[in-house]
Each structure stands twice: as structure tokens, then as C-alpha cells.
Amino acid sequence: xxxxxxxxxxxxxxxxxxxxxxxxxxxxxxxxxxxxxxxxxxxxxxxxxxxxxxxxxxxxxxxxxxxxxxxxxxxxxxxxxxxxxxxxxxxxxxxxxxxxxxxxxxxxxxxxxxxxxxxxxxxxxxxxxxxxxxxxxxxxxxxxxxxxxxxxxxxxxxxxxxxxxxxxxxxxxxxxxxxxxxxxxxxxxxxxxxxxxxxxxxxxxxxxxxxxxxxxxxxxxxxxxxxxxxxxxxxxxxxxxxxxxxxxxxxxxxxxxxxxxxxxxxxxxxxxxxxxxxxxxxxxxxxxxxxxxxxxxxxxxxxxxxxxxxxxxxxxxxxxxxxxxxxxxxxxxxxxxxxxxxxxx
Ligand code: SF4
Numbered sequence: 001x002x003x004x005x006x007x008x009x010x011x012x013x014x015x016x017x018x019x020x021x022x023x024x025x026x027x028x029x030x031x032x033x034x035x036x037x038x039x040x041x042x043x044x045x046x047x048x049x050x051x052x053x054x055x056x057x058x059x060x061x062x063x064x065x066x067x068x069x070x071x072x073x074x075x076x077x078x079x080x081x082x083x084x085x086x087x088x089x090x091x092x093x094x095x096x097x098x099x100x101x102x103x104x105x106x107x108x109x110x111x112x113x114x115x116x117x118x119x120x121x122x123x124x125x126x127x128x129x130x131x132x133x134x135x136x137x138x139x140x141x142x143x144x145x146x147x148x149x150x151x152x153x154x155x156x157x158x159x160x161x162x163x164x165x166x167x168x169x170x171x172x173x174x175x176x177x178x179x180x181x182x183x184x185x186x187x188x189x190x191x192x193x194x195x196x197x198x199x200x201x202x203x204x205x206x207x208x209x210x211x212x213x214x215x216x217x218x219x220x221x222x223x224x225x226x227x228x229x230x231x232x233x234x235x236x237x238x239x240x241x242x243x244x245x246x247x248x249x250x251x252x253x254x255x256x257x258x259x260x261x262x263x264x265x266x267x268x269x270x271x272x273x274x275x276x277x278x279x280x281x282x283x284x285x286x287x288x289x290x291x292x293x294x295x296x297x298x299x300x301x302x303x304x305x306x307x308x309x310x311x312x313x314x315x316x317x318x319x320x321x322x323x324x325x326x327x328x329x330x331x332x333x334x335x336x337x338x339x340x341x342x343x344x345x
Contacts, residue, residue, distance in 0.1 A: 003060055036178045064137075065137055079323075085110060086128050092156060093155055105153075109127075111157070121333050131165055151181075153166065154189040156333050188206055188208060209251045210235060262305050281316040287321065
């Protein structure tokens, strides 16, 4: 019988574990300490639990950490790790060093349901939600774990479509009994799921990044099918009406497509719809994917677009493209080959 994994459980869940198997309540905090503050790989190493307690615990439970199965390294230092997850599916995770920062970009689903037409993960379809264990194992089992300073939920999948597991992972990352990270080191990205945004804003203190890509309804529908049911106007209303504290950042991701969403009309409309929201825009260069009709604008157009938005009072930056040569950059993550059923190989 497969043992249940302890790594990825919240303190409340560990308390439930200790109750279920008849361990004293204080053992839950000790187990959390071993899981999230010390670098153990097995229950046997939890040496402040008695031998008997360790035996009872390991009858049904294991720590549940596992190393990536492959790594690709970019000429710019970015790395892309391949992890095996649910039912023999695979996901990718990016490691992005940048001077004194090192950011991990984690996946929350194998594939994605959202179908954004500029994204390789979207083309892959959906294979399943990751558990909290599978989300956090990308972080803990990355060889660069100790050097990580920031975390973005911008890998494969839509984080708010797997909200419970994402919220539990954020609780473990930011709680005193967990990793004790400041929420300001963590950004969660979304296409704008109405049902999830409010709950995310209420239950977490981490930064929010919304994929915007066009301020116009028709155009955004073509790029991001989610606009048909969860409009950006509704998303902005939720953000506008939520009291966001000064520590917390709301940003909008804007992939710039040549001749499509890079015009003065777009600048004017962006300024109009974002009016009253304290936010920033991150411009991302479009990274070519097979079958897509789009192109990246030249650097001059990109800089002009950025400056025009800044002139309108919206703090705008151009995000550097990292890991393009290993398909680790924005929109390029895909495990479609690895996730094919064995019959198709
Ligand atoms: S951009 Fe994000 S939400 Fe859209 S298909 Fe890709 S992974 Fe899914």
C-alpha cells in the first residue's frame, strides 16, 4: 500500500494525522519543524520523536520528497527542471537567477484548461491538478533550494483553478511553523478567475499578477477564451473594491504582439480601465510557439509602449526574457511529449 505523504501538509492537517494514529498533539509541531525547517528525507530522521512514535508514524506515512528527473540549462543561467507527478505525468519548473535574487517559477497543474492561444501549456490540454506536496516539492527538491529568494506561481497551469492546494502551499511557505517566508516574496498569477480572485485576496497576503494582454473584449476573447465567461471588467471591479494593503502588489502581465495590441488605442484603453487601481504593468515579449500567427514587436516599439504607459501614470516595466533557448520562458513550458500515453510513444 502506498504511504501518505507528510510533506505538503499544513499544521492543522498534521494535527489531524497525530490524532488519527494516537500520537500526542505536540508531535504535530515537531513534525512540521522537521519537514519545513530541517532538511530531512525520512521519518526515521525525526529524532526528537520517540522510536515508538516514529514506528507508528512510518506505518502509514512517509516524508514524500523526490528529485527532478531531468534538467536543461540555458546560456543565461536559467534552468528548467522536469518533475514526475500524478499518475506518471510530468511538469516543468524554472529556476531564474538574477544577481542577488533567485526566483523559482512553479507549476500548479499538469497542463492547463484555459487554452490561451499564445501558450504551449494551453496547447497541451489538461492532465490534472497538483497536490500541495507536488507544488512544494518543486521548491524543496530543487538543487538550488537554499539560494531561492522569490517564488512565482507562473509555470504550467492556472493557479486559481487549483486554489485549495495553492492556498495550502502559500500557508506552508509563509507561516512561522512553515518556511516563514514573507508573502511579499511570492507572486501568484491568474488569467482572472472570478470565483478564485476574491478568495485568494482574502485568504493570502501574497502579490497578485493578472494576465491582461488586451483591454478590448473581442480581442481578449480571441487571445484568452476565459474572457467569454470571466471578463476582465469583472476582475478589475473585484480588485478595485478590495482593500489592498501597501505591502501587497497587484500587477498586470501584458504580452506584446506586433501590430495587434501595441497601438496608441491600447495605451489609451489600458489607462482607462486601470484607472483607480494601484498597480504596475509588466510587458513581456511574445515568445514564438509552433502554429501561432503572432510576432514580437521590435525593441523600439516595446520601449515606446512602455514609456507611453508610464507617461499615463501607470508604472510599467519590460520583463527580461529568460531561458528562451531551453523553452523555459513565459508561454513555452510544455510536457506534451512526456505526458503522451505509453501507447503513443
Ligand atoms: S497562459 Fe497560463 S492560463 Fe493560459 S493556457 Fe498557459 S498556463 Fe494556462
